Amino acid sequence: MKVGVLALQGAFREQREVCEALGASVTEVRVPEQLGALDALVIPGGESTTMARLLGTSGLRDPLGALLRDGLPVFGTCAGLILLATTILDGLPGQECFGVLDVTVRRNGYGRQQESFETTLDVVGAPAFPGVFIRAPVVEAVGPGVEILAEHRGDPVLVREGVRYGATFHPELSGDLRLHEQFLHAARAA
């Protein structure tokens, strides 16, 4: 299985390591030429405004957006979720990127770094999952087709719309592979 990891900026190394540990063949994606024949895409955490800008300069925004709209399975964590969201609050003007996951997400919804935290999440199919939240966004609303797979204090933190997954936290930093395993399983079945 060929998984692309968007590697413009952020924690792409951890995403690569997790996908490889699950047996995927990983391509780091920085330019359009690296998009060929992917079975799935992972968008890491990092700074969403930086990634949004680099998606433009690298020429990736349009071809990647087309692949995602065509149904390429995708898993976005933290900043990755922001790039997938249909509506971004507290973003920079024009930051909306792919708009393929029907959620409204607020950047830095918990506040600054001092509010970054760890907790334990009860995820559908993955109980007691370690939740690592770093300047995390908050999902404020979800569309009718979106399934909520985990919540924390009443807010959705892991959502799924078909084969598009989004987490406000960082499973790739937790050492727990279960969510990536679920995603890759769903992507393989797609």
Next chain:
Amino acid sequence: MTDSQTTGTARVKRGLAEMLRGGVIMDVVDPEQARIAQDAGAVAVMALERVPSDIRRDGGVARMSDPAMIEGIQKVATIPVMAKCRIGHFAEAQVLESLGVDYIDESEVLTPADEAYHVDKWVFTTPFVCGATNLGEALRRINEGACMIRSKGEAGTGNIVEAVRHLRSIFGSIAEAAAANPKDLKALAKEMRVPKALLQEVAARGELPVPLFCAGGIATPADASLAMQLGAQAVFVGSGIFKSEAPEVMAKAIVEATTHFQDPAIVAKVSTGLPGAMRGDEIKTLEVKLAERGW
């Protein structure tokens, strides 16, 4: 399921550094510069009153910035805001924590406040970055709680040579540690004045347990590419952007070069026709070497 949550863990403190990888952290002195940096794609800004080249020119004691200045930058920046305290000045660090800065840089660019102790960084919820010129210094800072290490290249000079020396020294020593037998490792840890277990961890992983970034002297896109190819995971750019002739253009170019550091054609493209980089200094002409501050 539990509703409880814990802040200030090593995981979330180091985690923010991991999120900054592949990015550019830019020194800014006012909200307008912060806006330019953010729009150009900076992953974070370092709020300070004077960029290092001006601190160097002005002389005198350099201290933490005025909180009003930091707050002004926090108002416009949606990306992380860092600020500097003096080496060992834990009261300045407390002030920065109370302002809610996202990362504290215990920095040799400011005048050191303590000749014996760096700040005990474990007691803070806010993560710290510290400079290092070699592996022993990096590990001493990590042992004190630093969650990110940066090279200590001569700030404000626009000259990359010192940062290159530091990166090569740190990576060279990690390789030596990885190849060392247990007895030598013990002696090495003693020589470095660090716990043996910490050095063993570095030897086993082949890298520091926290991200290593490059700081000091980056003035061009190719400088950023050089630092990244030498193994730095992100770059700090101080005077190099806002002391260049066209800060906005230089900022964007360095951001692109940092992401595409392995692709010389892209580094060439963003370097083409770039307005002048900052002037820069030869290291041997300097009156004060900032990297010698701290130990």
